[in-house]
Amino acid sequence: MAFLPYRAVMQTKYQFMIGILVLTALFYLESQIQRLEVSLTKIERAIAQTQIENLNSAWKDHTSRHLVTDNDDESKKDDIVVIYNRVPKTASTSFVGVAYDLCSVNGFNVLHLNTTRNSHVMSLPDQTRFVQNVTNWNAKKPAFYHGHLAFLDFSRFGVTTKPLYINIIRKPLDRLVSYYYFVRYGDDFRPHLKRRRSGDSQNFDDCVAKDEQECLPEKLWLQVPFFCGHSQECWRPGSKWALEQAKHNLVEHFFLVGVTEQLEEFVAVLEASLPSMFHGSIERFQTGGKSHLRKTSNKLQPSEATIAKFQRSEIWQMENEFYEFTLEQFEHVKRRTMKVVDGKTVIVPQQFMYEKIRPR
Structure with missing residues (x-):
């Protein structure tokens, strides 16, 4: 019977012990990592849970409406100007109602x-x-302007401090259908006001079937020119240049653009991004009866044939392309601003800080 030399036995024993120690260390490190991950998750949830409360309390005092620096200039804290060049029939009245509710509380002016x-x-x-x-007009700053006006680039007029543009758009055919019935039956906001097509009971499907002027695909051409601007080409239905210019302006000149179908999320992102003006807006929107302030009366959904007819038109395709582009941009902003924790949507806390500041 052969026996291993003593040195070989000891070497094997040491290797075995080292292997046990390495495995033990790995198991220990893994358990510590798991504990840290659990702790980190708890910390993230705690931060996220208190984020809205902290946001609310941080902006109650008007002196906190701007970032404070060592050389803070009091004259600049009220310079903010927001322009909402609202597209008709996109739930703009519901949103503007929130601004009017908050202007006295948050200390800004609303101008139509x-x-x-x-x-x-x-x-x-x-x-x-x-x-x-x-x-x-410094006496009316901070200011929130709103009106049905196409985008206007302030830099063309030599202005260095430009306003913050915001807007909301809607699925193009939904917007047109809503407008069609609105000018006939009005809405529940002012139900007794006579509209310009009052008395005309023809439904939208019949109007489309007859190819009447106000139901042609060209009538969809509104949201693209609203973002394109004042150029004549912007208002030429089906202009590819206008579509590309509208996309460019949205990305380069608009602070935030939402969609009607996600109006509450738009309000939440706006409050998180501009709390000096919109602090408390999501609460007002949810509890103050502003979520659907104006609803068109007697509105009928278009038939499948009507929808198919519009979708074959180049103008619908271009307006819808702009809507999808806007929606994608808003979804991107929303993902970076809000997240769901334990079934609740909360604002993502601040994710940057300053360090290594010199000189001391």
């Missing part, structure tokens, strides 16, 4: 822009006047 004959574009002199008013 009313244009002659509800024109969505201005003459060049009026554009200049509007830019000067918004920029220099």
Whole structure:
């Protein structure tokens, strides 16, 4: 019977012991990592759970409406100007109602822009006047302007401090159908007000079947030009240049654009992003009867044949492309701003900090 040399036996024994120690260390490290992951999850939940409460309390005092620095200039804290160039029939009245409720509480001014004959574009002199008013009317700052006006690029007029544009858009055919019935039957906001097509009981499907003027695909062409601007090409139905310009302006010049179908989420993101003006807006929206302030009366859903007819048109395809582009952008912003914790949607806490600041 052969026996291993003593040195070989001891070497095997040491290797076995080292293996046991390594495995033990690995199991220990794994258990510690699991404990840390559990602790981190608990911390994230706790932070997320208290985020809204902290956000609410942090902005109760008007002196907290701006980032404080060592050289803070009191004259600049009220310079914020928001322009909501609201697209018709996109739940804009519901959202504006929240702004009117909050203006006194949060200390800002709401101004409605009313244009002659509800024109969505201005003459060049009026554009200049509007830019000067918004920029220099310090007595009405901070300000929230709203009106049915196409996008206006302030930088074209030599202005360095530009307003924050926001907007909401809607699925293009849904918006047109809502407008069609609105001008006939009005809404529950002002039910006794006579609209311009009052008395006309023809439904939308029949209007489309007859190819009447107000039901043509060209009537869908509104949301693209609202973001494109005042250029004549913006308002030419089916202009590919206008579509691309609208996308460019949305990304480059708009602070936030939501969709009607996610109006509550839009309000939540806006409150988290501009609490100096919109602190308390989600609570007002949920509990103050603002979630659907204006509902079109006697609105009928279009038939499958009507929907198919519109979807074959190039104009619907372009307007829908813009809607899908906007929705994708909003979903991206929303994912970075909010998350679901234990079934509740909460605001993501601040995820940056400053360090290694020199000199001390």
